[in-house]
Amino acid sequence: MTDAQETAAETALRTAGGAPPDDGVAAEEAPIPLLEPREGIPPVVADAAALAAVTAAFAAGSGPVAVDAERASGYRYGQRAYLVQLRREGAGSALIDPVACPDLSALGEALSGTEWILHAATQDLPCLRDIGMLPSRLFDTELAGRLAGFPRVGLGAMVESVLGYALEKGHSAVDWSTRPLPEPWLRYAALDVELLIDLRDALEKELDRQGKLDWAHQEFDAIVSAPPAAPRKDPWRRTSGMHKVRRRRQMAVVRELWTTRDTVAQRRDVSPGKVLSDNAIVEAALAVPLTVQALTALPGFGHRMGRRQLEQWQAAVDRAKALPESELPQPGQPLNGPPPPRAWADKDPVAAARLSAARTAVSALAERLNLPQENLITPDTVRRVCWEPPAEHSAEAVGAALAALGARPWQIELVAPLLTEALAAQP
Secondary structure (H helix, E strand, O other): OOHHHHHHHHOOOOOOOOOOOOOOOOOOOOOEEOOOOOOOOOOEEOOHHHHHHHHHHHHHOEEEEEEEEEEOOOOOOOOOEEEEEEEEEOOEEEEEOOOOOOOOHHHHHHOOOOEEEEOOHHHHHHHHHHOOOOOOEEEEHHHHHHHHOOOOOOHHHHHHHHHOEEOOOOOOOOOOOOOOOOHHHHHHHHHHHHOHHHHHHHHHHHHHHHOOHHHHHHHHHHHHHOOOOOOOOOHHHHOOOHHHOOOHHHHHHHHHHHHHHHHHHHHHOOOHHHHOOHHHHHHHHHHOOOOHHHHHOOOOOOOOOOHHHHHHHHHHHHHHHHOOHHHOOOOOOOOOOOOOHHHHHHHOHHHHHHHHHHHHHHHHHHHHHOOOHHHHOOHHHHHHHHHOOOOOOOHHHHHHHHHHOOOOHHHHHHHHHHHHHHOOOOO
16 A cells, blocks of 8 residues: 555545645634635736736746636637636736737746646636647646545635635626626636635645645646547537437438538537527437428427528438438447447456456545545546456556556556456456
């Protein structure tokens, strides 16, 4: 057992109740509402001169920089940033409008080498990358909370349990593409970075106390070095309610309607769900209507929809109906990896036994370490190793297989012995 395992297993952690022992607020104390940024709401940076001033100020600042971004999910097409918030010692806070200032690469370069603090970094990094901002060093407070064993890792919950302050979260799902942005929204946005540096410092102490700080650094480095996600194959297959669609012709209707909707949404810069709901797509696929009149009778295609729109959707249905059999989509997605675990017992009982033993061992270790199983090792990694194990059932060979699948050294050290033993399991 490693020192970290002993620390996590033997220490009576208060993280299970929500707060580290030394830096957190007592569980019975009411959180203090955080109502205003320390220096007030900063003006929104919306021109080149103001951006240059902010860039210079943050370049001259000291210590890590807190970063956040607001998107307009559910309102606009894609995941672009509509507001960027930063805070750094010596520079204060800044709110930047990336619509008016779409190139923030100079700011990104000015912060090169500085540790960036983000909460749930993988959500914001893609939209930050699009405007020229990408960290070389990172501290993710949400991931740190997971590794430290906090039961709730949203920013509001973490700030409350660790620092004793209550953040107002009423504007998290608003349309951030609105211009001008209302003052209450700007206040909310500024407060989101107000305490990130304090939260980072407290979590670093807690991770160090638990012997997990090196694990966290490895995880943060992996996020920074990860390439941009590849475009999803056949994204139309993720239409909500797709499980109801069984026939290939019906699947073709989903594909045509989804593709048409995406084109319209991108052209209008609105969320696809505001153009046509997933439920309407599935209803049309199940019915395969012959005429616009028949389409109008289906849920989601009611009287509020104009004749031109209805004809557009019916044309998509007609295209799917006209496709030759050879061009219809195949049911299910091509497997890139093992089959679903529920099928293992029939396909390969020995592999099923390996997977069962591995899951049990990983679950027990994650519980002892007080962290989520998926952070100890991803379920997909466990499945792949159990389905196609290395020829040599040794910890070294298993470790090499884990490394090839992207596992970090700390994960390999802890998990490779468990999987090595599990690979010997029999039905």
